[in-house]
Amino acid sequence: MLVRSVRWLAAPVVAGAVAAAGLTLVNPLREAGAEAPDRGRPGVRNVIFINGDGMASAHREAARLYYAGMDGQLTMDKLPVSGQLTTSPDDPESAITDSAAGASAWATGVRTYNGAISVDVDGNPLPILGAQAKQAGKATGLVTTAQVTDASPAAFFSNSVDRAAQDDIARQYLEKSKPDVILGGGEDWWLPAGTPGAYPDQPAEDPTEGSRGTKGNLIAQAQADGYQYVSTPAQLAAAGRGKLLGLFANQEMFQQRAEGQGDVYDPVVSLATMTKKALTNLSTDRDGFFLLIEEEGVDEFAHRNNGVRTLQTMGELDKAVAVARAYAATHRDTLVVVTGDHETGGLAVEDVDTADESGTGTSAEDGPFAVKGSPFQFYIDWTTTGHTGVDVPVTAYGPLAERFTGKHPNTHVYDVLEPVLTR
Incomplete structure (x- = not known):
């Protein structure tokens, strides 16, 4: 540099x-693809990339009305640059992406098939941003309320022909891409079957959960490799600088059921808290850092057409965005990007009209929800329990943020970030 x-x-x-x-x-x-700094304007040293999994424009608008009101803005909407990203995969069976193909497009600049983790359509491994940033000398990390080995973080730090191979993805983290900070759920994939860890097998809230790895005790391997391992809020708070592995749930850090059927969003550690810790640890690297942040709950609860929990997770995501934005405000060489990998649920924000009910059962309208600071209310309506192919918004702050202006394919993320993370 x-x-x-x-x-x-x-x-x-x-x-x-x-x-x-x-x-x-x-x-x-x-x-090299990175603009020279203007006089008084720094180049990009740090990148914070934030994924609201399953989040598109209507999710953001519903959350804006609920949390900020008619004239208010979410923190993610206050970022000064905005644009759109398409989400189409390169899949022989579908024009609609899943999270694996969507995140792989970001992480590699190549569209691929659903279920693929940063491999091309023939299954060949592709260079990935997380590993490339590490090779360039930057610190790297990931924070998620999903399993840390779930599709979106996996795409930035591993290669696999099948997103389901989460124990092998964990192994690749330790042996290949070596992110410095790993925080989220998914302890089950780091331990051999029959070897429960901090979170017991077959818990009452979900008896299907339990240790299921096939790659040995990867937590012990991580500790031997110099990672601090934590599994509680107190341990996370007490952890020092340096390499950090934190696993805070068997699988996701919530229970993604339909309304009133055991749906719970109450992570042991909040996304914002994990984000703060990751920034504290990564920011000591003189070469800068790359940090992926993901709120998985938006996608999972939208799959369940659960409006209450979808709004709740959107609020938690925005708190994490606020942490990233505050960091960037005092570190002017930091680029913050907020977007979603695809849309989930076909969510629509509708006026209150009891005669306009377009779904039944779990797809029934949710609400009414209050518009903050006003006498108005709105409903959330759903058209599917799956993904849709609509564009997703992207907002950005910091040097080179303007490159996200306009409409681009999702591979554009790689085109913007690769030069600043690898050179």
């Missing part, structure tokens, strides 16, 4: 000689 900066600063001194020789002076930062 230092050599590149010196070369650019020295350019004005030699510009005349270069021109006289009939040559073209090349800005090495621009040649």
Whole structure:
């Protein structure tokens, strides 16, 4: 980084000689795909990429009305640059993406088939942003309310022909991509079957959960590799700087059932708290960092057409965005990007009209919900329990944020981030 900066600063001194020789002076930062900083404007040193899994425009609007009111804004909507991303996979059987193909497009710049984790359509491994950033000397980390080995984080830090191979994805974290901070759920995949950890097998809230790994005791391996391992809020708070593995649930950090059927969103540690800890640990690296943050609950509860919990998880996501935005405000070399991998539920924000009920059972309208600070209310309506193919919004803050203006394929994320994370 230092050599590149010196070369650019020295350019004005030699510009005349270069021109006289009939040559073209090349800005090495621009040649690498990253703009040279404007006077007083830093380049990108840190990237915080935030995924509201399953979140599209209607999810954001419902949350805005509920939490901020008619004239208010969510923190994610206050980010000054906005655009759109398409979400189509390269799948022989579907035009609608899943999370694996969606996140793989971000992490590799290549569209692939549903279920794929950063491999091409023939199953060949692709270079991935998390590993590339690590190889370039940056600290890396992931924070999620899903299993830490679930599709979205996995795409940035592993390669697999099948997203279900979560124990092998965990192994790849330790042996290949080596993220410095790993925080979220999914303890079951890090331990051999029949070897429960901090979270017991067959818990009352979900008897199907239990240790199921086939790669040995990966928690012990992580500790041998120098990771601090934590499983409670107190342990997380007390953990020092350096490599950190925190697993806070058997699987996801919530119970994603339909309304009134055991649906619970009450993570042991909040997404915002995990984000703060990750930033504390990663920010000590002089070369900068890459951090992936994900709220999985938006997707899971939208799959269940659960409006109450979808709004709750949107609120928690926005708290994590606020943590990232506050960090970037005092670290002007930090780029923050907020988007979703696809839309889930076909969510629509509707006026209160009891004669307009377009679904029954779990797909019935949810509400009414209050519009904060007003006499108005709204309903959330659903058209599916699956994914849809609509575009997703992207908002950004910091240097190079303007590159997300306009409409782009989801592979554009890689095109923007790869040059600043790897050179």
